[in-house]
Amino acid sequence: MDVYLIDGTYELFRHFFAVPAAKDVDGQEIGAVRGVVASVLSMIERGAPHIGVATDHVVESFRNDLYPGYKTSEGVAPELLSQFPILEEALESMGVRVWPMVEFEADDALASAAAKAAQDDKVKQVFICTPDKDLGQCVVGTQVVQLDRRHDTVRDEAGVVAKFGVSPQSIPDYLAVVGDSADGFPGVAGWGQKGAASVLSQYLHLENIPKEWQAWHPSIRKARGLSESLFSSWNDAVLFRTLATLRLDVPVFDTIEDLRWRGPRPSFEDQCRRMKSPELLRRARAVGSSRSA
8 A cells, every 4th residue: 555645834835936825715715725625635536545634733842843944834924824723624634644743743754654654564555745855864765655746757766866966864864964045044154055965974973073184085175164154053054964864753643544545524615605615615525425435
């Protein structure tokens, strides 16, 4: 069986900027919610058997306590933020397992779910549905892969190496030194993508890098400058790696069958009425009937 783990935060942002605004029966903006629900339903219609969706119910997480510059909800449109709880409720009523994150982030839930699903012998492949580079660290061979649904592309372990120049296990170290503007930490001065790839492809993790630049692999150019900038900013680099490392201890599910879609719940009818989307109810009921037949 295949398992699909969806980045609900990414999907909600994507649809917010891609679909027309729409109001529900109470005047609440729900255009992005309706788009995401329809998108997830289309995956179910195409045969996705086991699905989980992770959302950032609260944008801030434990990482904000570690680093004050970490991303927050500041600057995010209220019309977008207000749709998170509506999306969570709508998906749950459609029968989809949802993980609304408060202490952790949606990426942590996806990482935890991917690691746990991969341990099940019945699972053939795990698709982490997001292009987010952070999730590259979760890719394992061809079993756990990233699926960019927008471009219909799959990135396996070889794809991670081809894109970043490092293996999945080095992604947190890579992000620590090059920085991640989306998450709000700058990286280490002087370290670009090419330099990080050349160093970490040789040494894998920061701790393995020799402190004396003369001992660095001869293929690494500008060894002295990279060495000096790294070890003069060592504490920052380690902190940034902690920020970039996804947690694998988020409670997500007991057994893989918890993720099996079994049809919409009775409350989905009211959700569709609220969203003025009777076609979603019709489609969900139709595919639910076909699955149970």
